[in-house]
Amino acid sequence: MANHLIEVDRVTKSFGDYAAVTQTSFNVARGEFLAIMGSSGCGKTTMLRMLAGLEEPSTGEIRLDGASQNGLPAWERDLPLVWQSLALFPFLSVLDNVAFGLKMRGVPKDKRHAQSRMWLKKLELEEFAERNVSQLSGGQRQRVALARALVTEPKVLLLDEPLSALDAHLSVRMQALLRSLQRELGITFISVTHSQTEAFSMADRVVVMSRGKVEQIGAPKDIYRHPANRFVAEFIGNVNIFRGRVESVNGNTATLVTPLGRMSASCGTVKTPVGAECDFFVNADQMALGAVVGNGNLASAKLLSYKFVGNMVTLYLESAGGIEIKLSVPEHAYDGAAVKIGDQVLVTWPDSAAHLFHQSA
Amino acid sequence: MWNLIRSSGRLYTLAVIAVILAPLAASLVFSFNADRFPSLPLKGFTTEWYVLTFTDPLVIDAFQRSFLVAIPVGLVSTLLGFAAAYSDYRYSFRGKSLFNLMMLLPPTIPAVIMGLAMLAYLSRVGLAGNAYSIFISHVVTGLPFAMALIRLRLAQMDPSLEQAAWNLRASPVQSLVHVVIPFSLQSLFAAFLITTAVSFDEFAVAWFVSGLEETVPVRVLVFLQGQVSPRINAIGTAIFATSILLVVLAMSFSGLGKSSKPPETP
Numbered sequence: 193m194a195n196h197l198i199e200v201d202r203v204t205k206s207f208g209d210y211a212a213v214t215q216t217s218f219n220v221a222r223g224e225f226l227a228i229m230g231s232s233g234c235g236k237t238t239m240l241r242m243l244a245g246l247e248e249p250s251t252g253e254i255r256l257d258g259a260s261q262n263g264l265p266a267w268e269r270d271l272p273l274v275w276q277s278l279a280l281f282p283f284l285s286v287l288d289n290v291a292f293g294l295k296m297r298g299v300p301k302d303k304r305h306a307q308s309r310m311w312l313k314k315l316e317l318e319e320f321a322e323r324n325v326s327q328l329s330g331g332q333r334q335r336v337a338l339a340r341a342l343v344t345e346p347k348v349l350l351l352d353e354p355l356s357a358l359d360a361h362l363s364v365r366m367q368a369l370l371r372s373l374q375r376e377l378g379i380t381f382i383s384v385t386h387s388q389t390e391a392f393s394m395a396d397r398v399v400v401m402s403r404g405k406v407e408q409i410g411a412p413k414d415i416y417r418h419p420a421n422r423f424v425a426e427f428i429g430n431v432n433i434f435r436g437r438v439e440s441v442n443g444n445t446a447t448l449v450t451p452l453g454r455m456s457a458s459c460g461t462v463k464t465p466v467g468a469e470c471d472f473f474v475n476a477d478q479m480a481l482g483a484v485v486g487n488g489n490l491a492s493a494k495l496l497s498y499k500f501v502g503n504m505v506t507l508y509l510e511s512a513g514g515i516e517i518k519l520s521v522p523e524h525a526y527d528g529a530a531v532k533i534g535d536q537v538l539v540t541w542p543d544s545a546a547h548l549f550h551q552s553a
Numbered sequence: 554m555w556n557l558i559r560s561s562g563r564l565y566t567l568a569v570i571a572v573i574l575a576p577l578a579a580s581l582v583f584s585f586n587a588d589r590f591p592s593l594p595l596k597g598f599t600t601e602w603y604v605l606t607f608t609d610p611l612v613i614d615a616f617q618r619s620f621l622v623a624i625p626v627g628l629v630s631t632l633l634g635f636a637a638a639y640s641d642y643r644y645s646f647r648g649k650s651l652f653n654l655m656m657l658l659p660p661t662i663p664a665v666i667m668g669l670a671m672l673a674y675l676s677r678v679g680l681a682g683n684a685y686s687i688f689i690s691h692v693v694t695g696l697p698f699a700m701a702l703i704r705l706r707l708a709q710m711d712p713s714l715e716q717a718a719w720n721l722r723a724s725p726v727q728s729l730v731h732v733v734i735p736f737s738l739q740s741l742f743a744a745f746l747i748t749t750a751v752s753f754d755e756f757a758v759a760w761f762v763s764g765l766e767e768t769v770p771v772r773v774l775v776f777l778q779g780q781v782s783p784r785i786n787a788i789g790t791a792i793f794a795t796s797i798l799l800v801v802l803a804m805s806f807s808g809l810g811k812s813s814k815p816p817e818t819p
Binding site (some may be wrong): 266267268271273281283284292293295514 | 654714723725727732735
């Protein structure tokens with residue numbers, strides 16, 4: 193038995209001259225909730241379609257339980273997909289939609305109906321069993337699609353942008369439902385999404401993709417705190433990226449000369465030659481307004497605008513030389529600082545908040 | 554002002570409908586008129602012409618033959634039309650636009666030319682002058698209508714629907730049977746009824762290729778050549794009633810006659 197339920201091994205998919213997915217590898221553990229995240233056109237949907245057997249990898253291999261899936265047609269795989277468009281059968285009742293997969297497996301009528309009803313009950317849809325799918329609301333239809341995919345009790349469930357069609361309120365409830373279903377059933381979920389909130393709130397691990405390549409794989413918190421490269425940092429969007437020349441390296445800490453002055457950043461395991469130009473990042477929520485705390489870093493910048501996000505305020509500043517700085521502070525801290533747009537303010541952060549990227553990108 | 558435009562528009566529509574229906578209405582009225590000649594004033598109600606028409610063994614024969622040809626034409630045209638429309642929907646292949654052009658070509662060819670060409674071809678392969686020749690020619694004539702109707706329906710199908718069926722372990726054949734055909738079922742009925750009506754009504758091609766095997770429209774012409782009989786009105790009304798019934802049924806299946814509400818599904 194393989195260690196991993198699914199292994200994606202150096203998979204490339206080309207359409208003519210266009211490579212949708214390039215040399216992509218990752219593994220999925222049994223019972224894991226994995227999210228594949230990226231902006232549109234990054235290859236995440238192609239990846240999902242290859243898992244489902246709707247596309248064939250050009251090179252590389254996908255293995256399920258150690259067995260190669262290459263060349264296996266979609267209808268011989270057991271990887272049901274919840275479609276972005278839902279793709280419910282409009283000419284069938286809710287019950288027959290859910291029972292479809294069982295019918296195709298030759299399960300007799302009373303048995304497949306009983307099993308489908310059980311799933312409808314689980315998803316609080318039993319009263320709609322005889323209805324036509326067009327008579328249901330968006331959230332109900334979403335649950336029908338989920339029931340239809342889960343009714344055969346697969347080992348893996350694939351989800352393509354499962355929440356994109358729902359309004360914010362429903363989306364949050366659906367996230368909770370998906371998460372609890374996944375825990376309860378112990379099924380492996382692989383979900384494709386463009387939304388960071390969705391990926392981070394549901395997944396155990398996230399695969400960040402861009403332009404057909406994997407940029408980073410890790411737990412949501414690791415990706416959030418330690419984006420591996422500039423692309424991921426920009427995608428996450430909650431960090432400041434600065435560029436500087438390495439002046440000296442002392443243990444885990446590098447001192448860099450930047451247009452904003454001399455700064456320190458932790459370099460972890462990254463080997464950084466003195467004199468090299470490199471990027472480093474500072475999480476926006478680890479910065480503060482005002483006086484220096486301990487052995488911190490300091491920058492002076494002008495407040496351009498601000499935006500309230502719940503109880504946090506995101507401040508947009510610009511320092512000398514046009515370098516943008518973004519920081520999020522609690523609302524009370526912003527009120528306490530009493531700054532106005534156009535004011536020159538001091539921004540500080542501890543050395544431990546600054547990190548060099550692990551990869552150059 | 555707007556009301557004036559609206560009411561004149563309505564009036565215009567009514568006028569157009571009246572002009573189209575006038576000959577049919579006249580035929581209907583005179584088919585029940587006791588006078589031998591179609592002239593006013595009407596002489597009284599009679600069903601004599603219907604009795605005469607439908608006791609004429611030649612007419613009965615022609616009706617039987619028409620249906621015997623029209624129903625298989627409807628079935629085969631629908632089947633082939635579905636196959637063509639599905640190929641167009643599902644696959645991309647070299648010369649696809651040429652294929653579509655060829656599929657939709659027959660209605661643009663004048664019927665007389667088509668009839669002549671059919672006769673020339675069928676007589677060469679030894680199939681002219683019998684019911685098969687009418688059947689073959691009418692399938693050619695009806696197929697484009699069937700394809701067009703079914704294609705229209707398939708164009709509304711979410712492409713992921715069929716893939717969703719595969720994903721739920723339906724083989725391509727099972728997907729066709731359990732998803733694609735149920736989805737386009739209404740258009741299949743509509744195509745069957747329309748192509749049946751096309752075959753039932755078609756005169757020019759049938760006249761060329763039928764030989765002694767007359768269909769109803771051909772029989773009507775033979776009547777006309779002999780004498781002007783009120784039976785023409787009776788037979789004409791019967792043909793019209795049959796065709797309009799088929800077309801109305803087809804429209805109710807295809808949803809063409811309905812407003813833009815989403816098509817209801819059983």
